[in-house]
Amino acid sequence: MYLLVKQQQVARQNLDRKIFLEGLAGTGKTTAGIERVKQLLQAGVPPSAILVLVPQQATGLPWQDALRRSRAPGSAEVRVTTLGTLARELLELFWPLIAADTGCAQPLAPPRFPGLELSQYLMRRFVGGEIERRDYFRGVTISRNRLYTQIVDNLNKSALVGFPPEEIGSRLKSAWRGSSEQAFIYDDAQACASLFRAACLRHNLIDFSLLIDILRKNLWPLENARGYLTRRYRHLLVDNLEEDTPTLHDLLRDWLPQCHSALLIHDNEAGLRRFLGADPAQAHSLRALCDLGVTLDRRRAMSVDVAALHHALAKTQGREAGPMPKGGNGRAAIRWPGRARWHPQMIDWTVEHVARLVHEEDVAAREIVVVAPFMPDALRFALQTRLDERGVPHRSHRPSRALRDEPEVRALLTFARLAQPAAGLAPDRFDVASALLSAIEDLDPIRARLLADALYRDGGLLPFEHIRDTRLQQRITFQLGEKYDRLCSWLARVPAEQPLDLFFSAFFCEVMSQPGFGLHRRESAGATVANLVDSARNFRRLLTELDPEASVTADYLRMVEEGVLANQYLRDWELDRSEGVLLAPAHTFLMSNRPVDYQFWLNVGNSGWGRRVYQPLTHPWVLSRHWEPGRKWLDADEEAAGAESLANVALGLLRRCRKRVYLGISEYGERGMEERGPLLLALHNMQHHLSSGAADV
Amino acid sequence: MNLPEDFVFSQGNLQDYVDCPRRFELKYLRRQRWPAAEVDDMAAFERHLEQGDQFHRLVQQSLLGLPEETLRSRINDDEVARWYDAWLANGLAEVPAQRWPELTLTARLGKWLLLAKMDLVAIEPGGAALVLDWKTGRHQPRPERQAQRLQTRVYRYVLAEAGARLNGGEAIDQTRIEMRYWYAQHEGDVLRFPYDEDQYKADGRFLRDLAREIDSCEVFPLTEEVRRCRFCVYRSLCDRGEQPGSLAEWEGDEDMALPTDALDIDALDEIAF
Secondary structure (H helix, E strand, O other), rough: OOOOHHHHHHHHOOOOEEEEEEOOOOOOOHHHHHHHHHHHHOOOOHHHHEEEOOHHHHHHHHHHHHHHOOOOOOHHHHHOOOOHHHHHHHHHHHHHHHHHHOOOOOHHHHOOOOOHHHHHHHHHHHHHHHHHHOOOOOOOOOOOHHHHHHHHHHHHEEEEEEEEHHHHHHHHHHHHOOOOOHHHHHHHHHHHHHHHHHHHHOEOOOOOOHHHHHHHHHHHHHHHHHHHHOOOOOOEOOOOOHHHHHHHHHHHHHHHHHOEEEEEEOOOOOOOOHOOOOHHHHHHHHHOOEEEEEEEEEOOOOHHHHHHHHHHHHOOOOOOOOOOOOOHHHHHHHHHOOOOOHHHHHHHHHHHHHHHHOOOOOOOOEEEEEOOOOOOOHHHHHHHHHHOOOOOOOEEEEOOOOHHHHHHHHHHHHHHHHHHHOOOOOHHHHHHHHHHHHEEEEOOHHHHHHHHHEEEEEEEEEOOOOOOOOHHHHHHHHHHHOOOOOOOOHHHOOOOOOOOOHHHHHHHHHOOOOOOOOOOHHHHHEEEEEHHHHHHHHHHHHHHHOOOOHOOOOHHHEEEEEEOOOOOOOHHHOOOOOOOEEEEEEHHHHHHOOOEEEEEEEEOOOOOOOOOOOOOOOOOOOOOOOOOOOOEEEOOHHHHEEEEEEEEHHHHHHHOOEEEEEOOOOOOOOOOOOOOOOOHHHHHHHHHHHHHHHHHO | OOOOOOOEHHHHHHHHHHHOOHHHHHHOOOOOOOOOOOOHHHHHHHHHHHHHHHHHHHHHHHHHOOOHHHHHOOOHHHHHHHHHHHHHHHHHOOOOOOOEEEEEEEEEEEEEEEEEEEEEEEEEEOEEEEEEEOOOOOOOHHHHHHHHHHHHHHHHHHHHHHHHHOOOOOOOOOEEEEEEEHHHOOOOOOOOOOHHHHHHHHHHHHHHHHHHHHOOOOOOOOOOOOHHHHHHHOOOOOOOOOOEEOOOHHHOOHHHOOOOOOOHHHHHHHHOO
C-alpha cells in the first residue's frame, strides 16, 4: 500500500515507540494504524500481544475487515474491542477476588449483567413506584422511558467521568440559573439515581455505570486484574481517542508506561460522542506521555473539490481553514436541490438522484449515504419504500421500527396471550384477527375478521366446527378452516406456565413457519422473531433470579406493550456489512469511520443540526471534568456548544466524503413548519466564501 | 466464488459444512437467524450450557492463579463442583507447565485463514505439545468418530502450522503434537489423538480441498442424513420437520450451541434520548 512519508513514520517505523498521531478525519490515520499492526505481526510480535481499542464496536469494523482482508498470519487473531467489553471480561474473571469490596450485597453469588434493554426495565421496577409516590419530575414533559434513559445516562457519566454518583444532582443544580422548580427536578434525578444504584448493589446487578465504577475502584487497582491486561497486551493501538471517556484516558496513563509500543490516534475537531462522556481535551493531554507526535494534514479522502467546499464551510464556521486547495471548485462538489416546497418532494428528489447514481452512473450503492440529524421511522420508511420501488439496495444501522411494531411479533404476542390465559391479558378481537392474518397463508383481512368474530370467545379460540352457518364456513373455506384448527389445537396443548421465549420459538417453528402458514420461508421474519426470543429469554432469566415468585409472562407482555422492552437492538454479529445505500443519523455514520463517495444531507433546514437533544435531566458539559464547580450554564454556552457541534458534524461529514454532497432542503419540514436551522444559514453564508474562494483557484 | 475475501474458516463452520452444506450457507454466508429450539427440553439444555460456561470460567480462573479454595467455595451447583473436583484431580495430569489458556491461533488455508480457539495449549520445550479441550457434554463419542471430527483435525493442524511463536520461533514437529479431550461428566476420562507427518499432510490436503469446494460450489444441498435436521434450528426453514430432537439423543458440541449473550454495552450510542 502506498503511504505518505508521515504515515510511514507510524506504520513502518518507530514500532517500539509510543506515538501520538493526530489530524483531521480523512487524512489516513486509521489506515496508518492498520498498516502498523501488519508490520508488528511481520516483525514477529504475537497477535495475542496486540490490542486495538475503539470507543464502540462499529468503529472497530474497518480494523477487523482490513486485518482479515490482509490474510497475514495472525491478523485475524488481533483483538479489536472496547473498554466496556474488557471491563466485563475482567469482572467475570476476577469477581471472586473483588466481590466483597464492591458494595454488592451478595459477594458469594455471581454478578448479573442486565444490559441496556433490561436496565430500562429495572429502572422502572426499582424507581417507577417511587416516582409515582413522590410525584417526582412534575412538569417534565417527556416519556417515562426517556426519563429513565437520562437517569441511566447520569449514572454512566458519573462512572466514566469519575465523580461520585451522589454528586449528580448537586452538580446539575449548581450550573442551573433558571427557576427553582427545575432545580427540584435535579434533586429528583439524584434520588432516582441513588435508588437505582442501591437496588443494583442489593441484587448484584452490574449495569454499565456500576461496571465502570468497579473497574476504576476495584479491578484496576488489583495487580492480578490490571496485570492480566497490561502483561498480555504489550502493543496498544487506540483509535478515536477523542471519542472515548476519561476513564479510558486515566487507565492509559497507567498502561502506557508499561507498554512496549503504542499508537494513540486522535481526530482533531471531533468529540462527537460528548453526550456519552467523550472528552477530547483530556484525550489530547495524553500526547505528553508519548515519545513521538505525528500530525497528518494531507487529505486522503476528500477530492480537491470537496476540500474546497470544506475550506469554505470551515471559514464560515470560524474554524482554521488553512490554505485554499489548489484547483478546487467547491461549487462542483455540492448539489443544491431545485425548488422543493414540501418535505415529500425533497425525499423524491433525494431518491431520484440516488437511483440515478446507482443505475446510470454505476456508483456502488455502498458508496452512498443518506444522513439526517435524526432518522425517525417516517423518514426512514419513506426513503426505504421509494428506494425499493427503484430497485436500489439500502441498509440501515438502526432498525426501522421497534420490535413490538413488527406484524409477526404482534401476532406472536397475541397468540401468547391466548395460550396463557393465566396471565390475565386477553387480547382484543382486532388483535386476534390481525394475528390470524399474519399466521395463516392466503387468509385475507375480511376472512380473518370473520374468524375472530365467530370463534374468539372469552379469551380463547373455538374450533372451526363451532361455526354453524354453512355459508359462513364456505365463505371462509374449509381449507383455511383446517389450518385455523391446526393452529388452535397447537395452542390448546401449550403447557401452562411455559416460558414465553420457548413458546415463541416453538410456535414459530412448529406452526407459523410451516408450509401453509404465514411465515413459511420468511427469512426476515425469522430474524425478527429471533430477536424477540432473545429479549424474552434474557428477561426471564433475569427476573426469575431476582424474584422467583414474579409473573414473568404477564410482566414481559406488559413491558413490551409499554415500550420498555423489545425495542430492537443491534447484536454484534448483525453489525451491518452489507452493500446497500446507508440510511443513518449523521452521528451514526460519522462514528462508523468510513468515507463514502456521495452524501445526501436531508432536512438541511432542521434545527436538529447543531442543537442539543432536549435532555432536561442531564447535561454533557456540566457533568464533564472541565466544568468549573459553581459556574452557571448560560445562553452563550448553549450557543457556543451548538456552534461547535454543528461545525464538528458538518465538517466531519465533508471529511468523509470523496466526491459530492447533495443537499436535501424543503421550505417546510416533516411537520409542515417552515425550517431555517443553523446548517441552512451556514450553507447560505458559505456561498459567499465559495464565490470569493473561486478567486483563489 | 461464494466466500468473501475476508472469510475465516474455523472447526465450527467447517463441521457445519460437512454436516450440511445448506446449514453452512444459511449460517455463515447469509447470516440467517432462525429462532427454533435445538432440542426438546430447552430449559435443561440451557442449564447445561450455563454449567459448561461456569466450568470453563472456573478452569480459566484456576489457570490464572486464583486460589482454589476461593473458587471452590463459590460454586453453587453440585454438578459443576463435581466436574471441577475431577479437573483438579486429573485435568492437568501430564500437562506441561508452559501453558496458554484460551488461546487463538490462525493458519493460512489457501486464500483464506483458518482459526482455532483452544481451551489450553501446553508445550514442553523439546517435548510434548498438547491442545486440550474440556468437554462437559453427557455424550462421550467413540474415539474413531472423534478422530474424524473437524475439531481434532483443525486444532492439531493449526498448532503445527502456526505454533512456532509458542516454541521459540521454531515450527513444532508434528510428532510432538497431541489433541486431548477431557470429559467432565465421565470422571475426567481422556481421549488422546497423537499426530504425525502423514496425518498432517492429509489434513492439509483435506482442509484446502474443503475450502476450495465451499468457495466454488454452486448449490449448497441439504444433508442426506435427515436425522441431523432434528437438532438443527433451520429445520422448518428447510421443510425438514417441526419438532426438535430429544436432548437425551443430542450429540452436538456445546461450544457450537447457543450464542452467548451479546453485551450491548458497546451499543450505548443506540440509546434514543
